[in-house]
Amino acid sequence: MNTKKRILVAPLNWGLGHSTRCIPIINALIENGFEPIIASDGVALELLKKEFPTLSAFELPSYNITYAKKANGFKIKLIKDSPHLLKTIKREKKVIKALVETEAISGIISDNRFGVRHKTIPSVFITHQLRVLSGNTTWLSSKLHQKIISKFNECWVPDYMGTINLSGELGHPKNFEAPVKYLGALTRFKKRDVETEYNLLVLLSGPEPQRTYLEEKLLSDLKHYKGRVLFVKGKVESEQQKTVMDNVIVYNYMTSEQLEIAINKSDLILSRSGYTTLMDLEKLEKKAFFIPTPGQFEQEYLAKRLSSERIAPYCDQDDFDINMLSEIEKFSGFKSQEYELNYKKLFGLF
Structure with a gap:
């Protein structure tokens, strides 16, 4: 019983x-x-x-x-x-x-x-x-x-x-x-001591239609990016799919364990400034660039706050250009609290 x-x-x-x-x-x-x-x-x-x-x-x-x-x-x-x-x-x-x-x-x-x-x-x-x-x-x-x-x-x-x-x-x-x-x-993640495999990890999530807008914009922008990129669309579908486009590896979604390894193995993160993402990146002590979901006051506030504290830069979706990622160097990145x-x-x- x-x-x-x-x-x-x-x-x-x-x-x-x-x-x-x-x-x-x-x-x-x-x-x-x-x-x-x-x-x-x-x-x-x-x-x-x-x-x-x-x-x-x-x-x-x-x-x-x-x-x-x-x-x-x-x-x-x-x-x-x-x-x-x-x-x-x-x-x-x-x-x-x-x-x-x-x-x-x-x-x-x-x-x-x-x-x-x-x-x-x-x-x-x-x-x-x-x-x-x-x-x-x-x-x-x-x-x-x-x-x-x-x-x-x-x-x-x-x-x-x-x-x-x-x-x-x-x-x-x-x-x-x-x-x-x-x-x-x-957060479901733990920090791991692993070799860096990707220069950039793109993490997408959030409601439509804005998720798709950003996906299309970034995939086209990344053609001009020199490093190795892992791109996770954040679309949970019945089967996991992986495609390779030049220097970009694209997944529709990843399980928690795969994502934990992926973030740990990535040098820089590009994502929305959703609150759960911030908790994950803080735990893994990452450097990031944020693009808040347009019209979502909370994400805009969080991105501005992190920028003013010199933790991570951000910009509006329409203004984003792949060269802006070099801004990250001027920011401290996240530090975890015990x-x-x-x-x-x-x-x-x-």
Whole structure:
């Protein structure tokens, strides 16, 4: 008879970051004698099913978040999408209620899924955005987000508590009303001592259509790049594909283990300034160049902050030129912080 407590882990399907940062949590649950159950939709669900083929996995209603074609249309599109979003949250709550009953769930960990909680069961919300940037409506988006977070038992922030941190004012706002725990950087990767094989690693992810725009732009720009390039599209498909174009090796996606080796073996990283990517690169102490997703305030803020701290340069998608990579030399790159997270204590909630 199975006496393990079953914990539902449900990341948002928006890019790959939410699901990949749940990987260390799922592993820690297993190590601490729990039985994790996965729930998500789209590529986030596919990725976790590939990482954990033996765990039970359930599909949740899709938020269907895509970007506007133009950066400045992002906010208008979000407002237009909000009735659909609210409907999805309602449907999500229904699915969770049923899962709690049929799967005997003892705890819930939601990474940015608003409807994944239950009144009678300890429910945790993971986010690094206690403050949600949205231009001149930041006060409103932050207020709404805090209201949602307060409905959970705890909020876990994947960042360091002190002044040297990765999320800046996103994860460290003043007067925040909710029980918050800082977890340090959440990453599935470890630093390895390996020979450098690639001069440049391009890591793509994030919602369409912007992911494809950047892919096409970079593949054409890289024709003028002299070094060895590994290009990972961040498209989770049923089969892994590899193609070679002159000095560029292209993969549609990589498993965690392959990606860990690839980043360790690469001299420079070119990617979006998504928060999960920053946590990964900090752990592996890499030098990087960032191209924030157009219209995504959070990525723009993080890229500017890293640039002002002289850690990594960035530029807007439309302005990028392959020669800008030489800028990286003037920046320090990431330095890792030693931090041991006590998972046993953290999971005491369940």
